[in-house]
Amino acid sequence: MFLTISTTGTAGSPATDLGFLLHKHPDKAQRFSTSHGTAHVLYPEAGAERCTAALLLEIDPVALVRRAKDKNRGGAPDSALAQYVNDRPYAASSLLAVAIGNVFSTALKGQCAARPELPGAARPLRIEVPVLPARGGAALVERLFAPLGWTVVAEPIALDETFPQWGDSRYVRLVLEGEQRLADALRHLYVLLPVLDDAKHYWVAPDEVEKLLRAGEGWLESHPEQRLIAGRYLGRRWSLTRDALERLALARLAESDDTEAEALDNAVDEETDTEERPVPLAVQRRAAILDALRAAGAARVLDLGCGQGQLVGELLKDPRFTEVAGTDVSPRALAVAARRLRLDRMTERQAARVRLFQGSLAYTDRRLAGYDAAVLSEVIEHLDLPRLPALEHAVFGAARPATVVVTTPNVEYNVRWETLPAGHVRHSDHRFEWTREEFRTWAAEVADRYGYEVAYVPVGPDDPEVGPPTQMGVFTRKEKESEQEKAA
Numbered sequence: 001m002f003l004t005i006s007t008t009g010t011a012g013s014p015a016t017d018l019g020f021l022l023h024k025h026p027d028k029a030q031r032f033s034t035s036h037g038t039a040h041v042l043y044p045e046a047g048a049e050r051c052t053a054a055l056l057l058e059i060d061p062v063a064l065v066r067r068a069k070d071k072n073r074g075g076a077p078d079s080a081l082a083q084y085v086n087d088r089p090y091a092a093s094s095l096l097a098v099a100i101g102n103v104f105s106t107a108l109k110g111q112c113a114a115r116p117e118l119p120g121a122a123r124p125l126r127i128e129v130p131v132l133p134a135r136g137g138a139a140l141v142e143r144l145f146a147p148l149g150w151t152v153v154a155e156p157i158a159l160d161e162t163f164p165q166w167g168d169s170r171y172v173r174l175v176l177e178g179e180q181r182l183a184d185a186l187r188h189l190y191v192l193l194p195v196l197d198d199a200k201h202y203w204v205a206p207d208e209v210e211k212l213l214r215a216g217e218g219w220l221e222s223h224p225e226q227r228l229i230a231g232r233y234l235g236r237r238w239s240l241t242r243d244a245l246e247r248l249a250l251a252r253l254a255e256s257d258d259t260e261a262e263a264l265d266n267a268v269d270e271e272t273d274t275e276e277r278p279v280p281l282a283v284q285r286r287a288a289i290l291d292a293l294r295a296a297g298a299a300r301v302l303d304l305g306c307g308q309g310q311l312v313g314e315l316l317k318d319p320r321f322t323e324v325a326g327t328d329v330s331p332r333a334l335a336v337a338a339r340r341l342r343l344d345r346m347t348e349r350q351a352a353r354v355r356l357f358q359g360s361l362a363y364t365d366r367r368l369a370g371y372d373a374a375v376l377s378e379v380i381e382h383l384d385l386p387r388l389p390a391l392e393h394a395v396f397g398a399a400r401p402a403t404v405v406v407t408t409p410n411v412e413y414n415v416r417w418e419t420l421p422a423g424h425v426r427h428s429d430h431r432f433e434w435t436r437e438e439f440r441t442w443a444a445e446v447a448d449r450y451g452y453e454v455a456y457v458p459v460g461p462d463d464p465e466v467g468p469p470t471q472m473g474v475f476t477r478k479e480k481e482s483e484q485e486k487a488a
């Protein structure tokens, strides 16, 4: 992956002054080792008229994966080939931004001890990034760079030039031209390359807010796409994004007549901010489960491993669910659920619809019998694999509701999780996370053994390569179907 920065000579400043500005001598090719490979700085041309510096980053993909694993020793072993076969070595990404930060740190600060007058002056610059991953496409590239005074050329790159009918890839060739101070140009790239890539290679920690505000000083306060930039840069961690937006609003305030309250109101308008704050996965999951239960015509529903009772609460909102029970092995979770559902303040009629009780799914339990449907939402992965057959027997063998809805993480999707370090399971208590194939193999076997049929439903965005973040199996007892057939 690489980018080039070119300038032309101006009155009083030959193009080779670029070397002073970058703190890299035009006559030398230099190399720097970075955490994920080697960065090279070289000058394909260096004359008084035109001078071009290239930053070339050689990424070691194996080191990239190893580093992620070392950081998370004890995490799940990850066999996903996608970790090795990805675009990291070729495309300009957050790694290139980190290299800019390392290799050009003095230039980024706008300092030049040898020629202190140089950094403060804008000069004609041309920046080219031949392969830039751009989620949001060429239009978003334009929306991000044009307000900063750049003339933007963003050409979509075809997936395969031999097969134009396949359409465009998510990459563009980017050329920026404008009169800019070099430090500003570097700071624009430092922030906006990872924003366009939208897949950080590292864990987004709270100090990223400081980095964003420092690199964004002087331009991000008034950028029209400020929310999108902050949201993506901070890995869509909403608390960090809110913090950044509030501080940007206060910085803008120093230059306007707004009151502080107005500035903060404008900064974080939760109602309208939907694009960068998608519906949380847990909410999508509950909606998918409710849909499946309604489609099955269930009225008496059992939530197994109900945790803090969020799904129980949703079920109670719909009168078609006449009886709702939640059970969990953890008394503490049940206590939270009881408080959250305000069991103590319910009318008698309402209270008659709901029941919470403690128990373990590793044992058959008569209290689980007699329901139309049972839900196992994000529960099976909390059991050690050798205990799983006991749960299968307790639910599918002994309780035998007509419908069983099972959800579990799809481990293949973990590579798409911006805030999840590579090779890491999503929750420290997960004993395993399955690929789609592993889940389907398990589900088909259980269905076969206990006389159910199973259908698979994706929950969350169904990625063409790695599938959806949550996988759901809806089991239907076969006898029920024949009973219905008889009734029909």
Ligand code: SAH
Pocket (backbone or CB within 6 Å): 304, 305, 306, 307, 308, 310, 327, 328, 329, 330, 333, 359, 360, 361, 362, 376, 377, 378, 379, 382, 383
């Ligand atoms: N169903 C909820 C909670 C999932 S977290 C949701 O979708 O958000 C997993 C829950 O399973 C925890 O509350 C945990 O206490 C419970 N659990 C784990 N092992 C269990 C077992 N053997 N029997 C019953 N519940 C169990």
